[in-house]
Amino acid sequence: MSELENFRGQNPAWCPGCGNLQILRTFKMAMVEMGLEPHELTIVSGIGQAGKFPHYTRCNTFNGLHGRTLPVAQAIRLANHEMRVLAVAGDGDCYGEGGNHFLSAMRRNLNITLFVHDNQVYGLTKGQASPTTDEGMITGTQPFGVLYEPLNPIALAVAMDASFVARGFSGDQDQLRGLMQSALEHKGFAFLDILQPCVTYNKVNTFQWYRERCYPVGPEHDPGDRVAAFRRALEFGERIPTGVIYRSERQTLEERIPVIANREPLVQQPFSPEDMAGELQKFF
Amino acid sequence: MDYTIKIGGQAGQGLQTIGAVLAKLFARSGFHVFTHQDYMSRIRGGHNFYQVRFADHEISASRKAVDILVALDKNTVAEHLGELSPFGLVVYDSETVREKYDGENLLDIPFRQIAMDAAGNRIMENTVAVGAVLGMLGMDLETLDELLAETFARKSREVVDQNLAAAKAGADFARANCGQCNFSVNIPGLAAAQEKGAAADVSAVAPRRMLMDGTSAVGLGALASGCRFYAAYPMTPSTGVMNFMAAQSGRHSLVVEQAEDEIAAINMAIGASYAGVRSMTGTAGGGFALMVEGLSLAGMTETPVVIFVGQRPAPATGFPTRTEQADLLYILHAAHGEFPRVIMAPGNPEQAYYLTGKAFDLAEKYQVPAFIISDQYLADTEWTLDALDPSKINYQDYRLRAGDLAKLADYRRHAYTDTGVSPLAEPGASHHLVVTDSDEHDQDGHLVEDAETRVRMVEKRLLKKLPLIRDQISPPLLHGDENPETVIVGWGSTYGVIKEAVDRLGEKHSIAMLHFSEIYPFPGTGKFDYLEVLRQAKLTVCVENNATSQFARLMRAETGFVFNKLVNKFDGRPYLLEELLDELGEPGMGGPGKTSPEKGGPGMGGPGKTSPEKGGPDKPGGFGRSPKHDGSGEHDV
Numbered sequence: 001m002s003e004l005e006n007f008r009g010q011n012p013a014w015c016p017g018c019g020n021l022q023i024l025r026t027f028k029m030a031m032v033e034m035g036l037e038p039h040e041l042t043i044v045s046g047i048g049q050a051g052k053f054p055h056y057t058r059c060n061t062f063n064g065l066h067g068r069t070l071p072v073a074q075a076i077r078l079a080n081h082e083m084r085v086l087a088v089a090g091d092g093d094c095y096g097e098g099g100n101h102f103l104s105a106m107r108r109n110l111n112i113t114l115f116v117h118d119n120q121v122y123g124l125t126k127g128q129a130s131p132t133t134d135e136g137m138i139t140g141t142q143p144f145g146v147l148y149e150p151l152n153p154i155a156l157a158v159a160m161d162a163s164f165v166a167r168g169f170s171g172d173q174d175q176l177r178g179l180m181q182s183a184l185e186h187k188g189f190a191f192l193d194i195l196q197p198c199v200t201y202n203k204v205n206t207f208q209w210y211r212e213r214c215y216p217v218g219p220e221h222d223p224g225d226r227v228a229a230f231r232r233a234l235e236f237g238e239r240i241p242t243g244v245i246y247r248s249e250r251q252t253l254e255e256r257i258p259v260i261a262n263r264e265p266l267v268q269q270p271f272s273p274e275d276m277a278g279e280l281q282k283f284f
Numbered sequence: 285m286d287y288t289i290k291i292g293g294q295a296g297q298g299l300q301t302i303g304a305v306l307a308k309l310f311a312r313s314g315f316h317v318f319t320h321q322d323y324m325s326r327i328r329g330g331h332n333f334y335q336v337r338f339a340d341h342e343i344s345a346s347r348k349a350v351d352i353l354v355a356l357d358k359n360t361v362a363e364h365l366g367e368l369s370p371f372g373l374v375v376y377d378s379e380t381v382r383e384k385y386d387g388e389n390l391l392d393i394p395f396r397q398i399a400m401d402a403a404g405n406r407i408m409e410n411t412v413a414v415g416a417v418l419g420m421l422g423m424d425l426e427t428l429d430e431l432l433a434e435t436f437a438r439k440s441r442e443v444v445d446q447n448l449a450a451a452k453a454g455a456d457f458a459r460a461n462c463g464q465c466n467f468s469v470n471i472p473g474l475a476a477a478q479e480k481g482a483a484a485d486v487s488a489v490a491p492r493r494m495l496m497d498g499t500s501a502v503g504l505g506a507l508a509s510g511c512r513f514y515a516a517y518p519m520t521p522s523t524g525v526m527n528f529m530a531a532q533s534g535r536h537s538l539v540v541e542q543a544e545d546e547i548a549a550i551n552m553a554i555g556a557s558y559a560g561v562r563s564m565t566g567t568a569g570g571g572f573a574l575m576v577e578g579l580s581l582a583g584m585t586e587t588p589v590v591i592f593v594g595q596r597p598a599p600a601t602g603f604p605t606r607t608e609q610a611d612l613l614y615i616l617h618a619a620h621g622e623f624p625r626v627i628m629a630p631g632n633p634e635q636a637y638y639l640t641g642k643a644f645d646l647a648e649k650y651q652v653p654a655f656i657i658s659d660q661y662l663a664d665t666e667w668t669l670d671a672l673d674p675s676k677i678n679y680q681d682y683r684l685r686a687g688d689l690a691k692l693a694d695y696r697r698h699a700y701t702d703t704g705v706s707p708l709a710e711p712g713a714s715h716h717l718v719v720t721d722s723d724e725h726d727q728d729g730h731l732v733e734d735a736e737t738r739v740r741m742v743e744k745r746l747l748k749k750l751p752l753i754r755d756q757i758s759p760p761l762l763h764g765d766e767n768p769e770t771v772i773v774g775w776g777s778t779y780g781v782i783k784e785a786v787d788r789l790g791e792k793h794s795i796a797m798l799h800f801s802e803i804y805p806f807p808g809t810g811k812f813d814y815l816e817v818l819r820q821a822k823l824t825v826c827v828e829n830n831a832t833s834q835f836a837r838l839m840r841a842e843t844g845f846v847f848n849k850l851v852n853k854f855d856g857r858p859y860l861l862e863e864l865l866d867e868l869g870e871p872g873m874g875g876p877g878k879t880s881p882e883k884g885g886p887g888m889g890g891p892g893k894t895s896p897e898k899g900g901p902d903k904p905g906g907f908g909r910s911p912k913h914d915g916s917g918e919h920d921v
Binding site for chain 2: 009010037038039040042044047052054055058059060061062063064065066070071072073074075076078079080082083100101103104242257258259260266267269270271273274275276277278283284
């Protein structure tokens with residue numbers, strides 16, 4: 001039986017009050033509610049505060065390089081399409097260093113889930129601007145304030161026709177748990193941007209700041225309407241919509257690759273060196 | 285008998301088709317074949333050539349002297365007329381080339397008009413050219429018929445017949461109009477067989493040999509090793525392997541993914557390997573630069589991965605379509621931190637096949653990255669070879685699968701062991717969790733910061749494994765005199781040309797080749813004391829297709845051995861047989877002065893250089909004009 005205790009990992013080394021702690025707790029509850037066992041999930045994480053996530057729970061884990069979560073996660077799924085794969089990254093990790101991989105993952109549409117712990121700042125390297133840091137924020141490496149516009153990950157994902165696009169807030173754990181479950185249940189590439197405060201390095205986007213602005217999209221919002229989704233996606237500032245912003249059901253890559261579509265996973269397909277003897281004949 | 289046919293023209297004119305058909309035809313006819321290609325980085329136009337050498341004895345390099353030059357454009361005549369052997373001829377179509385040449389050694393054959401007349405289709409002009417070459421050589425078209433039938437198997441018999449008619453018309457024209465043709469091609473064993481029994485034909489007497497290029501050999505080796513996943517970003521000269529694997533992915537349990545960049549490619553290969561399948565990536569030097577971070581990830585997480593690197597002349601974009609051996613030390617030293625790696629540098633397609641197999645085996649057994657390094661020359665050269673045997677590739681699944689894992693009470697991905705090799709389990713195949721980390725980690729794979737664990741992990745993944753891997757590495761191959769006065773040393777793709785040069789020189793001198801194809805961990809002397817052979821020799825020469833003698837430097841670093849002479853070529857072209865012979869001069873006599881002894885800073889002082897301009901003059905070698913020449917005489921030294 002799935003129990004919270006099964007998902008207990010190392011003691012987190014995050015700062016007290018860090019939004020990551022809320023995300024971790026919510027994740028474990030989502031796992032238990034979904035009845036999943038630790039070995040039924042593989043978490044791929046990068047480097048940054050979010051990259052430590054899998055060590056603070058229990059699952060199959062590949063904690064790789066900064067920015068490179070998605071290539072590893074996608075390949076795991078291609079090799080074993082019966083494995084549930086969750087990529088966990090930070091905003092610098094996924095939108096900065098790994099931006100190209102993010103674009104390609106949305107196009108490939110493998111059935112994997114991506115959580116981006118988005119605190120709008122670099123935590124591990126101590127407070128530099130990330131791609132989502134607000135314009136004007138002064139940091140040690142941006143002494144005149146951030147001089148360019150922040151990246152809008154939700155708008156980017158809708159523009160890329162990502163299969164599932166959602167935003168959560170670490171302070172709204174009930175909604176977040178539901179969003180995590182929806183993302184994990186979604187067939188296709190599911191992207192969940194999770195706003196979280198960094199209590200140490202981001203003095204602008206605080207708990208208070210997010211709490212005053214985040215609002216759940218109501219039933220009037222149709223996630224299947226791409227234009228409406230894009231309009232919501234452009235909202236960020238005084239009001240920040242949370243919930244499922246966009247959903248586009250389509251075939252996944254693993255359903256389209258002949259050698260694995262409707263077959264056992266690649267990792268289970270039998271092999272014998274004699275299988276390729278016929279290929280050698282072509283060279284005579 | 286030893287002839288070279290060179291087909292030159294612009295990209296898009298079909299010279300590859302002509303070359304490939306001739307090469308296969310000669311191989312089927314029982315000859316030893318060696319081909320090499322030279323092409324520009326463009327899809328149309330420019331100047332490209334395809335060189336086919338065939339002989340009744342073993343050959344392993346290209347010659348400079350050309351016996352038949354098939355010129356599909358004017359530029360080919362201008363560029364290569366000077367390469368003709370004393371009996372050599374140019375064959376061209378004055379209508380296509382738009383030039384009518386005078387001279388006894390230029391034969392104008394109207395390929396296009398003959399195609400129209402014989403097959404009603406000018407598209408068959410290249411088939412006419414193939415027929416013309418066979419006619420000039422005095423060969424019959426029986427084997428060509430068989431090849432055309434296979435090539436156009438999916439099309440109608442009519443297409444085959446039209447092609448055959450075109451070839452026959454080309455051959456007939458050449459026979460009727462080539463009074464100066466002076467070639468003598470005897471199918472090995474055919475005359476003898478026909479004397480015994482009337483029914484003997486080419487297919488009955490010709491030995492069954494494969495004709496294979498280095499690219500296909502690497503791909504086949506990967507397939508035979510159970511490679512299930514190949515991720516790459518296209519880059520010459522590695523794209524051929526990706527194409528080969530992609531073509532197999534419909535027929536075999538293999539997923540081929542074109543990644544968004546080389547960073548993604550190696551991370552994908554690592555991810556698939558973590559998930560439990562054998563995986564591989566491939567690139568050229570520039571793309572490998574992007575993979576270096578991922579290489580270190582494979583080292584830290586002890587994830588098996590095979591990396592194919594096709595070298596090409598650099599720095600930066602360099603010569604995209606040409607050849608060089610200048611990435612050896614880069615591949616050896618690439619990546620931050622210290623971890624074991626395996627480097628294989630095959631010298632011919634046969635080695636490429638078996639060493640790809642060995643790279644997979646060592647990568648899986650020791651959970652390390654393993655390289656196969658090649659270059660454009662090895663990738664594109666075709667060799668005739670005896671049948672490859674998949675059963676000679678050691679295939680063993682070293683991973684823990686569901687059945688093994690069910691028996692385990694406890695599992696730790698990075699457990700300390702006597703060998704340093706920890707159990708590698710398939711994630712999801714049991715309740716045991718498979719955890720690994722690019723951070724320094726404990727036996728469970730979770731990140732740690734303590735000094736004691738760090739030391740034990742470095743000992744485990746590096747210091748314990750490295751000597752075990754070294755034990756698996758084969759010593760270099762000694763070919764020629766067993767107690768040579770002169771030793772010519774090479775690595776990777778120079779194997780063929782050095783071997784043939786040594787065979788030639790060996791007729792008069794005490795000489796041998798020492799060829800390294802398993803480069804790292806650097807072979808020990810326990811199985812074969814190659815250092816003693818070198819120490820006993822009067823002259824030791826290291827031949828490399830680079831400017832700074834990288835292998836010689838590695839040799840010195842690993843063994844302390846210093847070569848007497850360094851021979852280098854870095855014009856982006858491979859060594860041709862005559863060039864290397866000229867470069868080596870008379871062994872023991874100090875050489876022609878283009879080489880220099882290795883000095884204090886090996887390689888850095890600019891050792892002997894071969895530039896295309898300085899290439900030695902064609903040496904007719906003093907053989908007399910005989911009624912039939914067999915092409916062999918040019919190489920007398």
